[in-house]
Structures are given as structure tokens and as C-alpha cells.
Amino acid sequence: MRIRLRQRRHTVAGIALLTALTTTAALPPAAADRHEHPRGDGLSATIRYTEYGIPHILAEDYANLGFGTGWAQAADQVCTLADGFLTVRGERSRWFGPDAAPDGSLSSATTNLAGDLYFRGVRDTHTVEKLLATPAPAGPSRDVKDAMRGWAAGYNAWLKQNRITDPACKGAEWVKPVTTLDVAARGFAISVLGGQGRGVDGIAAAQPPTAGAREQASPSRDEIAHAARELFSQEDSDMGSNAVAFSGATTANGRGLLLGNPHYPWQGGRRFWQSQQTIPGELDVMGGSLLGTTTISIGHNSRIAWSHTVATGVTLNLHRLTLDPSDPTAYVVDGRREKMTKRTVTVPVRGGADVTRTQWWTRYGPVVTSLGAQLPLPWTAGTAYALNDPNAVNMRASDTALGFSKARSTDEVLRALRRTQGIPWVNTIAADSRGHSLFTQSQVLPRITDDLAARCSTPLGKVTYPASGVAVLDGSRGDCALGRDKDAVQPGIFGPARMPVLKDAPYAENSNDSAWLANADRPLTGYERIFGTVGTPRSMRTRGAVEDVSAMADKGGLKVADLQKQQFADRAPAGDLAAADAAKTCADLPGGTATGSDGTAVEVGQACRVLAGWDRTMSTGSRGALLFDRFWRKLTATVPADKLWKVPFSAADPVRTPHTLDTRQPGFATALADAVAELRGAGIPLDGKLGANQFVVRGDKRIPVHGGTESLGVWNKVEPAWDPKGGGYTEVVHGSSYIQAVGWDGGSCPVARTLLTYSQSSNPDSPRYNDQTHLYSQRKWVTERFCEKDIRRSPALKVVRVRG
Template sequence: MDLRTRLRHLVLTATALVTAAAALPPASAGAADAGSRNRHLSSGGLSALIRYTEHGVPHILAKDYANLGFGTGWAQAADQVCTLADGFVTVRGERSRHFGADAAPDGSLSSATKNLSSDLYFAGVRQAGTVEKLLATPAPAGPSRQVKETMRGWAAGYNAWLAQNRVTDPACKGAGWVRPVSALDVARRGFAVSVLGGQGRGVDGITAAAPPETGAARTSVVDRERAAAAAREMFASDNADMGSNAVAFSGRTTANGRGLLLGNPHYPWQGGRRFWQSQQTIPGELNVSGGSLLGTTVVNIGFNDKVAWSHTVATGVTLNLHQLTLDPADPTAYLVDGRPERMTRRTVSVPVKGAAPVTRTQWWTRYGPVVTGLGASLPLPWSATTAYALNDPNAANLRGSDTALGFAKARSTQGIAKTLRRVQGLPWVNTVAADSAGHTFFSQSQVLPRITDDLAQRCSTPLGKVTYPASGVAVLDGSRTDCALGSDKDAVQPGIFGPSRMPVLEDAPYAENSNDSAWLTNADRPITGYERVFGTVATRRSLRTRGAVEDVSAMAEKGGLTVGDLQRQQFANRAPAGDLAAAGTVEGCTALAADRPDLKEACGVLGRWDRTVNTDSAGALLFDRFWRKLVASVPQAELWKVPFSAADPVRTPNTLNTAAPGFATALTGAVSELRAAGIALDAPLGKHQFVVRDGKRIALHGGTESLGIWNKIEPVWNPAGGGYTEVTTGSSHIQAVGWDGGRCPVARTLLTYAQSSNPSSPHYSDQTELYSGERWVTWRFCEKDILRAPGLRVERVRER
């Protein structure tokens, strides 16, 4: 019997055993689960079958949710143990203990600027039993039994991998902070992801908040206009470290009448918010493929044999502030309808490497924690008369994994919509979906504070009257109970919007989002009528949105689309900023060159540039460096001669204003910068935009947000090292999915930074090289395709 035959025999035998277990009658299945739990508590017993296909993608087969979680935890640990372990140090509040108080965390699980503030926050979460209370909340407001079982299994799988394998990744080899975890640790990590857009933004301000000292100023003054600008900047999509594109095409636009979906999330290339690919199968119960955020027990973005979905970071503002009127006799008490209410003290102590433990007190109110700032640019001082409390409804939301699990089981876009209505668990993303019957779906179904425009009008403080219109950040009068958020009848938790209030678009020829608000999801069917907290209507769109709508509307109009068209769109690498402004730049450059002969070469290079950001594009790097400098120094209102018009939102604003102050400085600065770095003005982009993996340069295409590139990457400029030498964030888990009428979806995928962060892994950079060459992975969904994979590797993993 040859190796291929033996592997096939092993897989078929294991599949038969798993299928038989899944087919037990309910009473027997319950008894089997109870026995499994008892064995787990004593001598173990969880197991899974993992089949590895090309590029290290695991196809995990298990008999139930606990065993599926086990296989997922094992396989994630095998690829990403150091990154995962680092995240668990964060949610335990132990970064200062291991890495020092002043070092900076990687930002994956909060916006804390130092380990100490991160630890004080997460130690406070632990001390308050926040996640334990959420786990004890009955579904649907709390997590389901199935999700809790996957968490239990994931922790067991991670721990079993640690016990049975040697860590070889130099990032944590031999480190004492790589330790076993509990299901509660897994849930706490999920909580951290849920509050990223709320409490996670305010960690520094929450942990630094302290009552004013005796004799301090009795009032605090916040510069309202600066605060409005800071809030607008903070919640602007083009300043976020995560973004995405996604488009669904209906059967009216495709070659076979079935739907198509292209998902292109822009997420960090390093750290704990990386995606990881897998297929999860419980025979007769679940069969789903796609990408999971590390530490997640389910597939977050993916597809099954009937429906595919992706997410884009939404514009909904997931927090609001309540301005407190303090008791004149006690700055740690606040007035509500004239009656004083004491704040709750939460005193937290964290160990610090090489120093004494640090103890701080956090202050909590009926609205949430007192916060003295949202980032450095939006201070919220605590005076003798005024303080601010941060409300984050996602601090009561541990339902994200149930949402993903519901998507995984959905049989259509209607199943996606039903899950969103029932679970209401997505904190900060939109959903775009397509199905095999040809339907499309978009929804901005977020867990948002129930800030209606009417409430903001009635209850905004003077600060809120400028921040809410500018950014969607409401600042409400916390001294009045008639300013409470209220509740929608169809909402699963108080103080949030119910599903009937969400922006939704169904069965449009295309539904596309590139991190702008829901308004222009389809240019022919704009979505209106939602509250300001969800986003804006009839306002200027980003260049990425404008370019995307131009591209996908043209694709839909052309029709006859296939998965191949999605692949071509992903790597078209058109630069909308170049289409709009390159010709004007050349004209302005030529005028300047009359007095500056040293610019003549640059004018010629820009004139010959093909307006793309492919690796062989000559002139792309020069335009990139010029454009970044220009948009950083010239306000949008002065950048274009033709202003934005809501009647023509895709094509306006336009016509570059080369007379704008800063144009000449940006152009001459870019030319001087490249020459000083020894970079030719007409150098191919890929020669100076690359990453180094295993000592090898891998050229990268794509480009930055301000250029409007669909295939977005945000590279790190290092002129001394040869140009852009690393990527912080950008295209990550890409999937192009369709159906051809058979049982197996037609899917092409890419994980741009590959499955493993371990340099010794064969899957450390293999997909990065595919990405560089604009090549794709043909996904193996059905058993027959998995078993045909070259180099198929099968592992039966179990607890000992």
C-alpha cells in the first residue's frame, strides 16, 4: 500500500468515525458529550483530525464543537504560538511584569500606549469579573453553549500543543510567559476585540483618570473646535489601522446567474490581529472555510457551499460620552436629577518587572468608566465640577463568535440577515454577502449606542453640539435621566439600536463598501435615513471608495462576471489619485521646471507613469512620495478646483489645483528625497517597495490609502534601507468566491503574510511570494479535493 493510499485510508476511516459520532441520537449524543467532559476533567480525551493541504492550510474535522475547538487551538498554536501567547499576556494584565511598564504593546488588543496602562485596564476587567458575567448571561444576549464549547476546546488544544511540542520560534523560545491558558482567557481575548472601538480606545484615559487635587481649578475648559477636529480625525476611515473592501455581485451580473463575492480586508501584517486560514467541519452540522482572527475559535470571514461573506470596518461610532456634573462637595460623586450618586472605586495593582507593583484606582459610573481623554489629541479633563464617562455597549457584547457561527451555518444571504437580527453581535464592521442563488446583501449591523439625532439634539452638551455633527461622537448631559439612551424593542440588550434601525441593502446588482458610510453602497440605490452615529449621508467619499465604485459599477454593467474577474479586480492596482491628478501634476511640474531645470526629469517620469502601482510601474514611487506630502499639507477644500457635489459623488471633487500652497514644496520635496536616498526617479515600484523574509527581498505591488488603491498596503518608509521595507497593514485574507452549480464552491484565496509568523516554518512567507506574483491559492473545500492535495499531511491530534 503506497503512501497516498494509506493517507486516504486513514482519512476515510477517521471521517467515518466522526460521521458516526455525529449521527448519534440526541440522548446518546448528550451522554457522549457528558462522558467527554468528564474525561476532559480527569485524563483528557478531546481530539480532532487535521488535514494540511498546500501552504499549510488545515482542514479540521471533529465530531462536536469542543473537539472542533481543540483542533483549531492546536493548529493555531502550531503556526502562531508566540503571537497568541503575547496576546494572552495582555488580557491577563501581565505585560509590565514580563516586558516592563514603559514598553509599548503592539496595539492589537487596545490603543494603550504603554504596557502599564494596558495592564491596569485588563487587570481591572479581570478583577471585576466582567467576562465571567457575560459568559453567565443566557443566549442570545450572552454566548451560546456551542461557542462556549469551542472556547473550552480551543484552550485545551492550545495547551496540548504546548505540552507535546517544542517552541522553535525565536520570538518566544524558552520564554516564561508562554503558558497554558483557560477557556476564560480565550473569552477575555474575545472581549478585548469587541471593545477595540470603545473602551479599547480610551484605555490610557481610563487608567489615568484621577480626581482633581484640592485647590485645583474648579472648571475645565475644552476647546470645542479642536475637540471636534480631533474626534473627526480619530474616527476617520483613512486614519484607521484597519479597513477593507468587499463587493458582492448578483446573479443578474454574472455568467451563470449565481452570486460572486470579493473580500479584501486591510488588517495588520504583524501582531494579534492577523488572520489565519482554515476549514472547520463537523459532519452533518458545520462545514465552513475562511479566515479567523488569531485566538478566535470560529471563522470570521469566509464561505460555505451556499453563501460567502466578508466584513469591512464600519463608520458607526461605537462609544459615546456622558458629561457629568459633579457634587460640589465631592468630585467623586455626580448628580443625576439633582441627587448625588457616588462613583465606584476599582483599585487595581499590577506587577512590574524590576520594580515595585503599581496600584491605581479607576472610577466607574452608571454610564461606564471615567475617562480623561480619547487619545492624546482629545483631552477630557476631570475638574472639581465636571468629568466625563465613556459608554461602550460592546462591553456587554460577547456575541461576535455566535454571529460568525450563524454565518457559517447560513444557506443564503437571508440566513446571514437572520443571524444578524437574532444575535446582534458585530461591534465595528459591516457585512457584505452573496449566495449561490444569485442574491446580494449589505448591512451595517453594528452594536452601537442608541444615539438618535433627536436625543443628540435634546441632550448634547456644548461640547457634544460640535463633536456629534463632526464625527458622530455624542457627548450627552449625564445629569438628566431623560437623556438616557433608551431601548429598541427588537434589541437584545438595552441601550443599543435594534435590527430594524440598521442600514441594509438587498439584491442590488452590486453591493460594495470601502470603509465609507453606507450611503454609496450602490451608487444607483443610495442608502439614507439612518442616524448620524452610523455615518454620514451625501458627503465626500474617499478616493478608495470612489475608485471602487467606478470599478465595480463598470463590472456590473458589463456583466458575464466570473471568479476570474474578481481576481483581476483585486490586482488591477489602478491608482485613482493618478487618474485624477497625474496630468495636472505634470502640467504644474512643467511650469515649475521653467525656473527649476532639476525638475525636468521628474516631469517626464510622471508623464510616462501608467497610473498603476504594479511592481514594474515606473514613476509610481515618485508620485506616491509627492502625493503623500501634498495631501498632508493642503486641505481638501484647497486641493481641487471642482468641489464635491452630492449630485455627482463618484466624480467630484476633481481637477488638481496646482496653484495651492504646498504643491511646489511637495513636488520638489519628493524629488529631493528620492535623489538623496539614491533612488532613481523612474525606478520600478517593486525595486523599492518590498519586504524581506528569510533574507530574501519580496517585491510588493499595491499602495497607500490616499492614492485610493483597492489593493491597499501601508508600507514603512526607510530611505536608508532602500525605500519601503516593511508593511504595517493592508490586504490580508483575500477571497474571491463563486459557485458553478456543483457541491463545491469555486474559491481562490490568499493570505498575504502567510500562515505562520515563525521564520523556521515552511509557511512563513510562501503566500507572500504568491501575493508578490499575483498568484492565488485554489481552495480545497470538498473531501475529494482535499484528498487530492499534493503533499497532503494528516495529523490525528489529541489530549494526553
């Protein structure tokens, strides 16, 4: 161990001496308590910047690597990071008022106060400290905790040594040093996004009924089923992804290929940030990290590449509580009375008195009175609901990411997943230099078997579980406990043996549908409903993706360039299926007019010709793309999916069905008329180029954006904000983010092309504010510099030595 450490130090020192270094001033001595603001005494890192401000961080151990990572993230994203730390400290109301809405990056809270009440409760009960103290493998490893401590010290060092220029927080008092606990709390918030994070408003609002209070009317079974489906629908989610791994059987050189295309928010705390992390002899990995985290979330090393897609596994369940008739804050299990745990939380509020509220917790988790706006869960005199989120005791995601970062094959990726079991809400797709491919839905999910759901579901659960995978169990029965799998690292979750896995298929692809069709020729079955569905209609994006990648696999001889073409082909599968029928029916409308939803007759003759001539892509130069987009959104919003097509879905032909647009539906002509009237009313030509009306504004420049919405099925997904007065789609809310196409050319150095669509920095005064966004607009890529020789050859090379 001493020899290895000495070798690392000599390597770091040797590289540091190769180029001129900028040395920063030292900070005052560190505080004795490591949870206080770390100041990084003795910590340092070398950061080598290449084109587009991509940092290559070199350090001798995990604490120093964390230091360099925290410093470099702060340099690019200090305001976004500082805003997120306010969230996890429960201090948004103090600085911005209780009624303002947070950006939604770290929870579903609709107001600052609701989010603060939740996160102050987490802080007051020392939840995160207890997780940090849990021994590995159930808790985080020493390497991860060292990296967190180093990250906090690096962030604080940057604050101490630099002046903030970003107008979003320049001179703001709320930008303050952080603690190791703050960094860990941010990781906790990301882990529970799919569980407690969904129920923040309902947790904050849950109060026992008062005497004489009127009970809410219960929604119908159909309304409940619809609400549950909508709550976990990928179509309305602000996160998604595509990824495909190709095995060596399909590639030009017999090695694997991977294309990763996560769809994440373009603003706020769930942005990706690109870097390389190197500890000589221990770690060498490159990719995208979620802001505020210490590890690479999606990336590659010299032997393997991996990506993630948001999975269909439902990361929470509910327990219906049978309450004591004399006390609505006590519930009964197997005939025995249990008192709820009362948590009193106080939140400071700007310009007003502190707000104090009570939260109620049970053996199952917090009492919750709603999941989103769609699914009310009323607390009555006899019944309440508690939310179980197994990821609320999971702080292992960083160890899983480290396992990927050090893996040498897809088998080692699987071993890392089985050892750490830290992935909360995503699938994993990977390829390696030996030609292996992998898909696995290895998530931390409540251990809800179909048998348990059949035995223990309440009447509500009998509706929600088949419809959406949300189990509602009878909390009054001890035999309805979730139990434990022998290979599970924590009780109440599925062990690795239960996870859907597909190894060495010619292609393994996922676009946020269930594991069933990761490869259409090798469908995955046999998993529990909570993981997702089998034999059900696939999304338009999944259908288009499987068509594309299966054709690529059949063709063979694939290279990284083929992945790049797939990423930016911008094919709209919905257009291929429906545009010709829409144009023909449009041309046959009597008098060339259609009646809009307001009863106005609209001339649509030009629209018919535009739709007929559209090239079926969402390219910036495409004419007719915007018209079809607006028409399709209106049509699919009014015509139910099972009424949209003449040929229905068939599980025997899931990629090609349903098909043939049913233009006889009354909503067809109405949607067409409304789309035409909308564009004309906004002064937008029906045949205008997409890029003229789908763009982002950076500084004083419009940057055209290609890609399309979820319902169109475009691989290169973007979800833009519609502003007809501003000229159309004037900003991307979420969509393609950190994109990577990775392969191996026969040598030890991987071939990688990457793109961070929104660029490294959100500071408009930074040269890294929009440089990669311009590349994205032009369908250009960054040629990655992973190997040492390539880093040294960079014409933009800048080396900075940072230290505490």
C-alpha cells in the same frame, strides 16, 4: 439526536481510517474547574493539511472542533498568541516592563502599564465570567462556550507535546497554558476595540482633581471637531477593508460572487489565519479567523460567502457628569447624588514594586480623561466624562459568525444578525449561490438618535456629534438615557429594524465609508448620524472602488477570474485624476525648478517626464509610482481637501467629484520639490521600479510588494513603513490580508481563490513563514480545496490526529 451524533462519529472515524494518522500522547487528567487550564481529556480532532499549510479540521462536536483549532493555531502562531494572552491577563509589565509599548493589537494602550491596569481591572471584577454566564441570546451559546473550552485545551495540548522553535518566544517563561477565561477575554478585547479599547489610556489615567490643582485650558471648538474626526478617521486607522457582492443579474451563471479584501495589520494579534472547520451534518465552513478566536471571521460554505469592512458607526458615546461640589467622586442625576464605584487595581512590574491605581466607574461606564492623544476630557472640580461602550456587554460575535457559517442564503445571514446582534464594528457583505447580494451595517451601537442628540448634547457634543458621530450627552438628566428598542437583544443599542440594509442590488460594495453609496444607483439614507454620513465626500478608495465595480456590473458575465483581476489591478485613482495635471504644471515651472520647504531650489525636469510617463498603477514594475506616491502624501498633508481641487464635491455626482487638481496652490511646487529631493537624497532613482523600493524582507530575501496607500485610492491597499536609508518602503504595517474571491460554477462545490498575504506562520523557521507572501508579490492565488474530493487529491496532503 443520538442517530445524528453517531453518524458524525462514523464519518470522522471513516475519514481518519482513509489515511495514515499520527497519534499524539495523552495528557494528564483535566482539572475539575473548567476555568483552570483545560487539558482535553477525551477531546480530539483530525487535521488534514493541504498546500501552504492550510488545515482542514474535522471533529465530532464544537468542543472537539475548538480543540483542533486551538492546536493548529498554536502550531503556526504560538508566540503571537502567547503575547496576546499576556495582554488580556494584564501581565505585560511583569514580563516586559511598564513603559514599553504593546503592539496595539488588542487595545490602544500606549504603555504596558496602562493596558495592564485596564485588563487587570476587567479580570478583577469578573467581567468576562459574568458575560459567559449570561443566558443566550444575550450571552454566548453553549456551542460557543464549548468551542472556547476546546480551543484552550487544544492550545495547551500543543504546548505540552511540542518544542517551540520560533525565536520570538523560544524558551520564554511567559509562554504558559491558557484557560477558557483567557480565550473569552481575548474575544472581549476584540469586541471593545472601538469603545473602551480606544480609551484605555484615559481610563487608566483618570484621577479626581486635587485641591488647588490648575485646570487645563480647553481646546477650541474647531480643535475639538478636528480631533473627533481624526479619532474616527479611516485614513489613519490600522484596519479597513474592501468588499463587493455581485448579484446573479451581473454574473455569467446567475449565481452570486463575492470579493473580500480586509486591510488588517501584518504583524501582531490581529492577523488572520486560514482554515476549514467541519462537524459532519452540522458545520462545514472555510475562511480566515482572527488569531485566538474559535470561529471563521470571513469566509464561505457551500451556499454563501461573506466578508466584513470596518464600519463608520461610532461604537461609543460620552456622558458629561455634573459633580457634587463637595466630592469630585460623586455625581448628580436628576438632583440625586450617586457615588462613583472605586476599583483598586494592582499590577506586578518587572524589576520594581507593584503599581496600584484606582479606577472610577459610573452607571454609564468608566470615567475617562482622554480619547486618544487628540481629544482631552479633563476631570475638573465640577465636571468629568464617562464612556459608554455597549460592546462591553456583548460576547455574541462568535455566535453571529457561527450563524453565518451555517447559513444557506443571504436571508439567513440577515436572520443570524437579527438573532444574535453580535457584530461590534464592521459591516457585512454577502452573496449566495442563488444569486442574491447583501450589504448591511448591522452593528452594536449606542442608541443615539438624532433627536436624543439634539435634546441632550452638551456644548462639546454639539461640536463632536455632527463632526464625527461622537455623542456627548448630559449625564445629569435621566431623560437623556439611551432607552431600548423592542427588537434589541440588550438595552441601550439599536435594534435590527434600524440598521441600513441593501438587498439584491447588482453590486453591493463598501470601502469603509458610510452605507450611503453601497450602490451608487440605490443610495441608502434615513439612518441616524451615529451610523455615518449621507451626502458627504467619499474617500478616494471608495470613489475608485465604485467606479470599478459599477463598470464590472454593467459589463456583466462576471466570473471569479474577474474578481481576481479587480483585486490586483493596482489602479491608483488619485493618479488618474491628478498625474497629468501635475506633470503639465511641473513642465511649465520657470527654469525647471521648484523650491522645497527648506528654501532650496530643486531641479524637477526629470520628475515631470517621469510623472507624464507613469502608467497610473502601483504595480511592482511601475516606473513613477513611487515618485507620485511621495509627492501625493506631501501634497495632501499640507493642502486642505477643500482646496485641493478646482471642481468641488457635489452630492449629486459623488463618485466623480471633486476633480481637476488645483496646481495653483503654493503647496503644489513645494510638495514636488520635497519629493524629488527626498528620493535623490536616498539614492532612489525617480523612475525606479516600485518593487525595488516597496518590499518586505523575509529571511535574507526582499519580496517586492504591489499596492498603494489610502490616499491614492488603491483597492489593493498597503500601508508600508518608509525608511529611505533602507531603500524605501521596507515593511508593510497593514493592508490587504486574507483575500477571497468566491463564486459557484453550477455544482455544489464553490469556486474559491484565496490568499493570506503574510502567510500562515510568523515563525521564521516555519515553511509557512513567507510562501503565500511570495504568491502575493507575483499576483498568484491559492486554489482552495473545500470539497472532500479536492482535499483528498491534494499532493501535499498530510493527516494528523491530535488528541488530549
